[in-house]
Amino acid sequence: MALEMGLNDAEYDKAVEILGHTPTLTEVGMFSVMWSEHCGYKFSRPILRLISNYRQMADEGTMENAGVIPLGDGLGVVFKMESHNHPSAVEPVQGAATGVGGILRDIFTMGARPIASLDSIRFGPLSDPRTKYLFRGVVEGIAFYGNCVGVPTVGGEVVFHPAYAGNPLVNAMAIGLVEEGNIARATASGVGNPVLLVGARTGRDGIHGATFASVELTEESESRKSNVQCGDPFTEKLLIEATLEALATGHIAGIQDFGAAGLTCSTCETSAKAGTGMTIDVLKVPRREKGMTPYEVMLSESQERMLAIVEKGHEDEVAGVFRKWGLNAALIGEVTADGMVTVMEGDACVARVPADWLADRCPTYSLEASQPDYIDEARSADLSNIPDAEDHNANLMALLGNPSIASKRWVYRQYDHQVQTNSVVVPGAGDAAVLRVRGSRKGIAATTDCNARWCYLNPFEGARAAVAEAARNLACVGARPAGVTDCLNFGNPQKPEAFWQFEQAVKGMAAICEEWSIPIVSGNVSFYNETPDGSILPTPAIGMVGILNDVTKRAEMGFQREGDIIMTLGRPVRGVVEELGGSEYLVTVSGIEGGVAPAVDAAAETALRETLIEGIAAGHILSAHDVSDGGLATALAECCMVNGLGAEVVCGTDDRKDVALFAENPGRAVVSCRTEFAAAELARIAERHGCPCNLAGWVKGDRLKIGFDRHAIPVDAAVYDMWTTWDTAIPKALAE
Amino acid sequence: MTFGVIIFPGSNCDMDAVHAVTDVMGQEAKAIWHEETSLGGVDAVIVPGGFSYGDYLRCGAIARFSPIMEAVRAHAAEGKPVIGICNGFQILTEAHLLPGALHRNEGLQFLCQPVYLRVENNDTVFTRAYKKGQVIQLPIAHNEGNFFVEKDEALKLETERRVVFRYCDPEGRVSEDANPNGSLNNIAGIINEAGNVLGMMPHPERACELLLGSEDGKGVFESLAAST
Numbered sequence: 018m019a020l021e022m023g024l025n026d027a028e029y030d031k032a033v034e035i036l037g038h039t040p041t042l043t044e045v046g047m048f049s050v051m052w053s054e055h056c057g058y059k060f061s062r063p064i065l066r067l068i069s070n071y072r073q074m075a076d077e078g079t080m081e082n083a084g085v086i087p088l089g090d091g092l093g094v095v096f097k098m099e100s101h102n103h104p105s106a107v108e109p110v111q112g113a114a115t116g117v118g119g120i121l122r123d124i125f126t127m128g129a130r131p132i133a134s135l136d137s138i139r140f141g142p143l144s145d146p147r148t149k150y151l152f153r154g155v156v157e158g159i160a161f162y163g164n165c166v167g168v169p170t171v172g173g174e175v176v177f178h179p180a181y182a183g184n185p186l187v188n189a190m191a192i193g194l195v196e197e198g199n200i201a202r203a204t205a206s207g208v209g210n211p212v213l214l215v216g217a218r219t220g221r222d223g224i225h226g227a228t229f230a231s232v233e234l235t236e237e238s239e240s241r242k243s244n245v246q247c248g249d250p251f252t253e254k255l256l257i258e259a260t261l262e263a264l265a266t267g268h269i270a271g272i273q274d275f276g277a278a279g280l281t282c283s284t285c286e287t288s289a290k291a292g293t294g295m296t297i298d299v300l301k302v303p304r305r306e307k308g309m310t311p312y313e314v315m316l317s318e319s320q321e322r323m324l325a326i327v328e329k330g331h332e333d334e335v336a337g338v339f340r341k342w343g344l345n346a347a348l349i350g351e352v353t354a355d356g357m358v359t360v361m362e363g364d365a366c367v368a369r370v371p372a373d374w375l376a377d378r379c380p381t382y383s384l385e386a387s388q389p390d391y392i393d394e395a396r397s398a399d400l401s402n403i404p405d406a407e408d409h410n411a412n413l414m415a416l417l418g419n420p421s422i423a424s425k426r427w428v429y430r431q432y433d434h435q436v437q438t439n440s441v442v443v444p445g446a447g448d449a450a451v452l453r454v455r456g457s458r459k460g461i462a463a464t465t466d467c468n469a470r471w472c473y474l475n476p477f478e479g480a481r482a483a484v485a486e487a488a489r490n491l492a493c494v495g496a497r498p499a500g501v502t503d504c505l506n507f508g509n510p511q512k513p514e515a516f517w518q519f520e521q522a523v524k525g526m527a528a529i530c531e532e533w534s535i536p537i538v539s540g541n542v543s544f545y546n547e548t549p550d551g552s553i554l555p556t557p558a559i560g561m562v563g564i565l566n567d568v569t570k571r572a573e574m575g576f577q578r579e580g581d582i583i584m585t586l587g588r589p590v591r592g593v594v595e596e597l598g599g600s601e602y603l604v605t606v607s608g609i610e611g612g613v614a615p616a617v618d619a620a621a622e623t624a625l626r627e628t629l630i631e632g633i634a635a636g637h638i639l640s641a642h643d644v645s646d647g648g649l650a651t652a653l654a655e656c657c658m659v660n661g662l663g664a665e666v667v668c669g670t671d672d673r674k675d676v677a678l679f680a681e682n683p684g685r686a687v688v689s690c691r692t693e694f695a696a697a698e699l700a701r702i703a704e705r706h707g708c709p710c711n712l713a714g715w716v717k718g719d720r721l722k723i724g725f726d727r728h729a730i731p732v733d734a735a736v737y738d739m740w741t742t743w744d745t746a747i748p749k750a751l752a753e
Numbered sequence: 754m755t756f757g758v759i760i761f762p763g764s765n766c767d768m769d770a771v772h773a774v775t776d777v778m779g780q781e782a783k784a785i786w787h788e789e790t791s792l793g794g795v796d797a798v799i800v801p802g803g804f805s806y807g808d809y810l811r812c813g814a815i816a817r818f819s820p821i822m823e824a825v826r827a828h829a830a831e832g833k834p835v836i837g838i839c840n841g842f843q844i845l846t847e848a849h850l851l852p853g854a855l856h857r858n859e860g861l862q863f864l865c866q867p868v869y870l871r872v873e874n875n876d877t878v879f880t881r882a883y884k885k886g887q888v889i890q891l892p893i894a895h896n897e898g899n900f901f902v903e904k905d906e907a908l909k910l911e912t913e914r915r916v917v918f919r920y921c922d923p924e925g926r927v928s929e930d931a932n933p934n935g936s937l938n939n940i941a942g943i944i945n946e947a948g949n950v951l952g953m954m955p956h957p958e959r960a961c962e963l964l965l966g967s968e969d970g971k972g973v974f975e976s977l978a979a980s981t
Contacts, residue, residue: 160863164894165804167765251763251807343762433865433894435959436802438769443966453964455772569964 022049023232028380035374043312043360043368047375050278050316051285054544057379060510061542064520068527070536078290082123082203082274084538085195086500088564090457093197095129098137098190098465098504098560100543104245105187109154113138113187114162114248118320120191121168122274125257126323128201128264129193132437133452134163136173136189137465137504137558141182143420143750148177151185153751158248159189160431165250166257169440170432171450173465174558177420180473183548188504188541190560192463194454201264204271204326205287205295205352211332212295212350214280215263215339216256216322218305222246223279223318233509233547252321252344259342260323266338268331275322281315281375283324284358289376296359297350299367311360311367326352389514395474398611400594403603405675409650409731412679414742415605416647417654422601423746424658446659447573448493448643451565460568462496464561468646468681469554471599471614476518478616480525480557485617485683486645487561488533492626493641493686495571495633496563501530503540503559508552510544518555519544526557532619535561572633574642575659576689581639581716582696583656583664585649587625587685588618588709592672601646602679615682622684624708629686631702637695641688648679650723650732652687657721658740665722666714674731678723689716754978755781757795759825759841761816762787766802766839766958773958774799778974787819797834797977798825800841802894802956812855812897813843822848834878834977835950839895842942842952851945851952852910853902858895859935865894867967868933868955870941871921874914877944878980879951882972888925889969891955893933898954900936900943910943918942918953 022045024032032040032048040048054060066072074080083097101116117134124131136159141148163170168191205212223246263269271291273283280302288295299314309317325346327335336346353359358375360368406412416422429444441460442451449464466487472479488498503526508515519542530537546553565571576583590596597603598612632638644652649668657664668677690696696712703710721739723732756774760767771782783795792798805816816822822844829835829850837845845851858864867890872883883889902910910916918941922931932939934954942953957970 164863164865164896165763165765165807167803249807251804251809254763254765254804254807430866431863433863435865435892435894435956435965436765436769438772438959438962438965441964455776 022046023053024049028052031380035371041368043315044370046312046316047281047368047370050281051375052379056278056282058542059379059381060384060544062381063383064523067523068537069531070538082126084500084502085200086536086538086562087197088454088459091197093195093200094461094562095124095127095193095195096190096502096560096562097123097539098188098502098558099541100504100506101187101189102184102506102543102546105155106184108245109151110158110161111245111247113155113158115246115320116187116189117159117162118248118250118253119276120189121166121253124191124193125260126201126203126272126274127195128199129195130261131168131191131193131257132439133192133450133463134168134170134189135450135463135465135560136170138173139176139178139181139186139556141177142179143177145182148182149751155185155187156428156431162248162250164433166254167436169434169436171434171440171452172444172463175425175428178469178554180551180554183550184546184553186506186553186556188558190465190502192461192562201269201272203273203287204291205293206291206326207270207328208293208352208354210270210326210329210352211348212297212352213325213327213332213336213346214302214322214349215325215346216344217249217252217319218303218345219314219317219319220305221309221313221317224313224316233545235549246318246320248320255342255344256321256323259339259344263325263335263338266334268328268335269325270328271326273324275324277318279316279318285372285375287324287326288358288372294353294355294357294372295350296353296361298361298363300363301347301349303345303347311362315360384510384516385513386517386520387513388517395611396613398609400597400612403594403597403607405673407729407731409674409678410734412602412606413650413654413732413734416601416651417739417743418746419601419605420747420750422647422651424744426744427747441568442494442571442573448490449496451494451568451571453568458567460496460565460571462491462494462563462565464490465558466490467556467558469556470610472522472557473554474599474611474614476521476555477525478614480522481529481617482683483557483559484526484529485622487559488626489622489643489686491561491563492629493572493643495630496565497630498535498561498563500562501535501537501559503537503557504543505540506543506546506553506556506558508547515552522555522557529619533623570634570636572638572641574656575640576656576662576664576716577639577660579662579716581689581691583666583713583715584688584690584696584699585685585711585713586628586688586703586708588621589669590676590680590682592676594673594676596676596680596682600648600679600681602648602675617683624706625684625686627706628703628708632688632699635698637690637699638688639691641686644685644687645681648681650678653723654721654739656687657736658743661736662716663718663720663736664714665717667724669711674725674729678732754797755783755795756797756799757783757785757792758799758801759785759787759821761805761819763805763807764801764803766956770799770801770958773961774974777961778971778978780978785821787821790820790824792824792828798828800835800837800844802839802841805840805844812840813847816844817848826850829950832947832949836879837952838956838958839954842954843897845950845952850950851943852906853900855897856899856901857897858899863896864933866892868893869921869923869931870918870955871925871927873916873919877917877948879973879976880917881979882975886925888921888923890967891957891960891970893955895954898934898936900940902937907937915944916940917944917951918955
């Protein structure tokens, strides 16, 4: 039975040793969820310690529900990203909805008001009916929850690739604002303090969700719909308001949301963190179903619940706040000094477990890592036979119509991205979302990024590139990168190839963040993203938050006005066919998912970033867009389509037109300036930072023309035609 | 002028409305919890957007029974101004302070996007700051904004010039293409017979600052503030 719940023999024996007796059913359940990879990080923890911020927080015991970075003026920005992949694979609407709900609770449980969400989602090809169902469902779930709860969904990514066909990725990120002195902690401090369970009633939904997240998806996964929780965003909205109001009373000693492993996790973690214990009575837990056993109550993952540890004598006042908002507030127990979580059912003790063993001392494993065989083969793909062409219009159109590159308007218009009236740069307008901070000149920018194909070809470099792209996107709106959250999606870690991908990616991410002094303040690991057909692409999704000192000095991506000067920043391509390695273009024209993906030059990226930030702050740069999927031609097309303006651009080299147009070498951006003076000033700034800066052309007419010399104009397309292809690609694919 | 902004459980544009009328428009605002029974002497009432009671049962169907709604009804009966925005419009139709109903969008999807509106009647306390026929841009964000009313009532609305805002294209042409949600006659906002209760699906409070992309919504609050 323990095995079925996910504990192996050695772990079961260890549990018996710790308890000194044969565990009760409830105890087995508690051990198995807390010692799952999902909660206990038993496989990933040794690798995560390569991240210096993680190591520090783990050693100091300062790991909170989400990370915080200072904004200035006494405010902190709280943010985190988390996966909800497996639930979304079997029940897309509820899976995605509860993913959003869960990450929002991580934010407001710290006393921060959630101000924005982003969602990084990945699916199989849209031609597949199952994918259509999952994609529609996930977007509907995010909209259903986020819109109702009143937190704007301001950004994210949508990517389609066959490797995600059976196992979509749903990574939700949330951002909150908190007064630095008022950050709430998840500790059960103060022996004798009463413990309140607040929020929704407890049902049988989501029992063993954490364990479900810690196995591969199979044919039978469909039958695990009961492991998926059901979300109620209305209750969450009330819970946000009530929690923030209750925290403002100053009488909450500690508070923790219910995530994976429900009541088990929140009681154990808060107790372990404070070095205390807790006695609770499951009969006092408000329920929505009859006949629930202690085991079910302790393992339920019913949503929209929190555990509040209240200063003794103030329980009525705090409970009153929750009741005002129409929520339950049940006194279920009190803090003890014995380090044990004791679960009573009336007078009978049904479980008694040491909090620290469950919360912090999950057995960890050093798993074997070995480089997969495909890597050498894919990297050595022969690209010398890829033909160049005189006319690349059709190739550009094919890329613009590729759902991964195409406009995501069909998605983001279903999300309320303006509620709270702080959204300055909205989805589709810029490389990152920008929010103003009321009462301050500052702005907060946010993005999520990962080129998983590059991670597949080289997980170390791919993870570095994901960080670099996120930082570049922030710089393109004028923000300086301030902190990272990650959502590390990989296959089965017990397979050495998948574990190698994970290890390499963490090393790459940690290395570049350290080099750039961008702290990784929170994160999440999602393993077992595999189906019988294989593993997903290794996908270390990076969520990054940046700060603008003056939100009025920012840039969007679209060209602004006829006659504006177009410049390119960053090192141009060399013009050799190998530079197409790992590009979307290469897959589109040749079907080759290989070659050597470009590696990030950290110093060159920094030079570009500083040039962008300074150029935007000084007002010289009016629009900025980075060169990424689909290369320079796609980036230029996107700059044109936003405001329906054409451009005439001349590229430097014509050795390989395809490389110049479609290679994805990082560290480049397209910007526009109004006057020759501004362009010259920008060139001076770029030179000072050591960033190449070249005049590329002008905003002109209603066509995008990209030429190389007087004779070759391989791209000459009407902006309206490009826009039609790009804007309708996703709804068309769904309708087919 | 003091605006009273009603907060129902699940309202989520309440604080946006307060921000718009105070920080931007320089007026006074008072947040009023739905269990109150008095409006405390405010000059105008805003029933804000959001998902009151989670939109359970039907949008606005539960909120209409909140204690404060009696006071809102009395306030309206005295001829004082009431604006329902988005979910607030839905609540006002459920409360029969305005005719018609808001059905699900024709495309069956939630829509958050900017729309163009033609000011059909600028001879109201809510629109006198606009020019007649002026085209303004405001955001919508709703799942149920498809306005419907029976034929006779529609005729009344039109002949009595109680259609205040209509969805249109950037040039002010009212067409099917410019109708985001399937609303009858492209109707985006209406007033009651007495002209003191306005319901509209677009969000003027989201369009009061250039930093956020548009100031076109200010006219609604300016018009009201100028009326005292």
